[in-house]
Amino acid sequence: QEQLVESGGGLVQAGGSLRLSCAASGRTFNSYAMAWFRQAPGKEREFVADISWSGGTTYYSDSVQGRFTISRDNAKNTVYLQMNSLKPEDSAVYYCGADPHPYGDRNPSVISWGQGTQVTVSS
Secondary structure, eight states: OOEEEEEOOEEEETTOOEEEEEEEESSOGGGSEEEEEEEOTTSOOEEEEEEOTTSOOEEEOTTTTTTEEEEEETTTTEEEEEEOSOOGGGOEEEEEEEESSTTOOSSOOOOEEOOOEEEEEEO
16 A cells, blocks of 8 residues: 655645656555545535546646646656645645556546645745
């Protein structure tokens, strides 16, 4: 089972950018789809983006489509989330997750989660 460690969160002004990273330690990363979710205080965890095992297929929630980009480097066992044009409503703890279904999905079945990284967008 993959162990996942997120990094790259922080405080940014509205309109700014951040890039999150999720490093995986395990032997199945290259065969898994990977996902990003987020959870704001008092809200449920919500889907943000997903990428297939090869990186050839990506999915995004409507709220981030066109602003966020998910990518992966299988040689480095790392998945990224580039976040541009950030809004205060993007503030949340962001989690990466491993989905053993390799082709990705808008509703991924995550079996392993990272510890999360905080993103705060000030207005």
